[in-house]
Amino acid sequence: MINLPNEKLKEIVVRAGAVDETMFDAVGEEAARKRQSPVEILISRGLISKDYFLILVAKALGVERVNLGVVKIDEQVLHLLPEDVARRRKVIPFGAEPDGRYKVAMEDPTDLETIDFLTLRLNGPVKPYLADDDDLNRGFTVYQKRLTQDYKKVIEESVQESLRSKTQGGLEEAAEDLPIVAIVDNLLEYAISSRASDVHFEMLDDGILVRYRIDGILHEIIRMPKEVHPAVVARIKILSNLRVDEHTHPQDGRFRYKLGGNVIDVRVSVIPTFYGEKMVLRLLSAAQKPLSLGELGIMENDSKSIETAISKTYGMVLACGPTGSGKTTTLYSILNLLNKPDVNIVTIEDPIEYDMRYVNQMQVNVAAGITFASGLRSVLRQDPNVIMVGEVRDAETANISVQAALTGHLVLSSLHTNDAPTVVPRLIDMGIPPFLVAAVLNDIIAQRLVRKVHLDCIESYVPEKSVLETIARELESQGVDPRTVKLPKTFYRGKGCTACGGTGYFGRLGIFEVLPVSEAVRKLIISDEFNLDNLRKVARAEGMVTMFEDGLRKVERGITTIAELFRVIRE
Numbered sequence: 001m002i003n004l005p006n007e008k009l010k011e012i013v014v015r016a017g018a019v020d021e022t023m024f025d026a027v028g029e030e031a032a033r034k035r036q037s038p039v040e041i042l043i044s045r046g047l048i049s050k051d052y053f054l055i056l057v058a059k060a061l062g063v064e065r066v067n068l069g070v071v072k073i074d075e076q077v078l079h080l081l082p083e084d085v086a087r088r089r090k091v092i093p094f095g096a097e098p099d100g101r102y103k104v105a106m107e108d109p110t111d112l113e114t115i116d117f118l119t120l121r122l123n124g125p126v127k128p129y130l131a132d133d134d135d136l137n138r139g140f141t142v143y144q145k146r147l148t149q150d151y152k153k154v155i156e157e158s159v160q161e162s163l164r165s166k167t168q169g170g171l172e173e174a175a176e177d178l179p180i181v182a183i184v185d186n187l188l189e190y191a192i193s194s195r196a197s198d199v200h201f202e203m204l205d206d207g208i209l210v211r212y213r214i215d216g217i218l219h220e221i222i223r224m225p226k227e228v229h230p231a232v233v234a235r236i237k238i239l240s241n242l243r244v245d246e247h248t249h250p251q252d253g254r255f256r257y258k259l260g261g262n263v264i265d266v267r268v269s270v271i272p273t274f275y276g277e278k279m280v281l282r283l284l285s286a287a288q289k290p291l292s293l294g295e296l297g298i299m300e301n302d303s304k305s306i307e308t309a310i311s312k313t314y315g316m317v318l319a320c321g322p323t324g325s326g327k328t329t330t331l332y333s334i335l336n337l338l339n340k341p342d343v344n345i346v347t348i349e350d351p352i353e354y355d356m357r358y359v360n361q362m363q364v365n366v367a368a369g370i371t372f373a374s375g376l377r378s379v380l381r382q383d384p385n386v387i388m389v390g391e392v393r394d395a396e397t398a399n400i401s402v403q404a405a406l407t408g409h410l411v412l413s414s415l416h417t418n419d420a421p422t423v424v425p426r427l428i429d430m431g432i433p434p435f436l437v438a439a440v441l442n443d444i445i446a447q448r449l450v451r452k453v454h455l456d457c458i459e460s461y462v463p464e465k466s467v468l469e470t471i472a473r474e475l476e477s478q479g480v481d482p483r484t485v486k487l488p489k490t491f492y493r494g495k496g497c498t499a500c501g502g503t504g505y506f507g508r509l510g511i512f513e514v515l516p517v518s519e520a521v522r523k524l525i526i527s528d529e530f531n532l533d534n535l536r537k538v539a540r541a542e543g544m545v546t547m548f549e550d551g552l553r554k555v556e557r558g559i560t561t562i563a564e565l566f567r568v569i570r571e
Helices: 006-015 021-034 038-044 050-061 083-089 112-122 133-142 144-164 171-175 178-193 226-239 300-310 327-338 372-382 395-406 423-429 434-440 465-477 519-525 532-541 547-556 562-569
Strands: 091-096 102-106 126-130 196-203 208-214 217-224 251-259 262-273 276-285 315-320 345-349 359-363 386-389 410-415 441-453 458-461 491-494 505-516
Touching: 006 021, 006 038, 006 050, 021 038, 038 050, 038 327, 050 126, 083 091, 083 112, 083 133, 091 112, 091 133, 102 112, 102 133, 112 126, 133 505, 144 178, 144 217, 144 226, 171 178, 171 226, 178 196, 178 208, 178 217, 178 226, 178 251, 178 262, 178 276, 196 226, 208 226, 217 226, 226 251, 226 262, 226 276, 300 315, 300 327, 300 441, 300 505, 315 327, 315 395, 327 345, 327 386, 327 410, 327 441, 345 372, 359 372, 372 386, 372 395, 386 395, 395 410, 395 434, 410 423, 423 434, 423 441, 434 441, 434 519, 441 491, 441 547, 441 562, 465 547, 465 562, 505 547, 505 562, 519 532, 547 562
Parallel strands: 102 126, 315 410, 315 441, 345 359, 345 386, 386 410
Antiparallel strands: 091 102, 196 208, 196 276, 208 217, 251 262, 262 276, 441 505, 458 491
């Protein structure tokens, strides 16, 4: 996002009436403390929306705001500038004016040095437009089709060169061979450009299968001859400081990879399989910042419920869902709201995924005797106000967490359950007495991640009657009367284009089910009448919206598709 001096930002938002001077000064102090921009704090606290802020900035700077989700990108103009230059400068040439000026979306349209550079590089005058990160990312994906062809060609050439290589030394020497280095580098660069969250190297009987997980879905990328497998594995082990000569035991490591101005943290897992070692690389942006609750996809009423729950100085707030459903991201967003000068926050995590300033983060290390349970005992001696436990995995961790929540600490954690109400019996099964469960729980957040419709190729359609009937049956199966739910009359989907790889989707967002633990819920938990059906009835009576209903609201707004919602809900 554009980086303006604080005084200029203050002038823009105060003049618009978004906040007063006192509030902005307080936000500025908080931003300096967290090493964030005041705009990020304003947005995360819901004081101003990103779109409204960009409109205000564009007006103040005398430039136009461009939405590349609506405006079609001229690929001929786009490819006048190489992608690496576009990423480095944070610009997207997307068209041309009738007078010959090139239209360029820029993160900072006041950057005169970049404008002069583009004028020379494009061999013509430039008209700058204000764009945000989402706009720029849409532009970067248009490079994707050509990138796919280029990367696969380069990787295949490197593979052939590796097979011809005369390296006669051991694995470490083979791993430093230039063709092997080029294969790994290009696969990583291609993964980062494709927005992959994970890279899978799988050894088959006849070769290596490389797959990327993009927006939660695995895609086959390339197959390579099995002859390069030992050297590729050794190369990644060397980068991760793992033992190259160990092939029979699992290993975990990590390294950092730089691509242009981006720094990517790569977590590496290696396990032995029947045909050879399999590797999975998790890619995390080192510069990634916690999102606001709204950016996560949490609706206004649910956001208020969460904010009320975390305003207490004790109790538990739990995020639940399967692996990969975004629980950790939600917990970090909550931590960001709690991160204030008078609050001591300590976490115990496995692994630490975000580096948060002024948050004391401890890494689980079983070899050193640091588990969630033992780490939590140590954390309690650090005089914390807020404790985040990465995951409640066992009865011991659950008991210590509950005791901490009872003794004046706000405890955040995650739990593996299918929905919010199931958290209560899950804790009871872990040995927590019902009266303690009722006493400590403040709020329960259940979630999944759905793929978002790609706005560049979105289209509307009227659903068939059978689709509406399926929705009604799904609601009934969850104990919801379909007559009480307003069903969308118009649905949306992505037609598929080169920028989204023909999928019709780009990016992901959460669907949520937030269960505030009210007095009525507490009384039910400790009563003889407690069961899941009764808990759901009480929660519904108090306004709880199920994940499926939340997903329907996002289907109606064109954020996701009904097919995607069913895929995720039924997983």
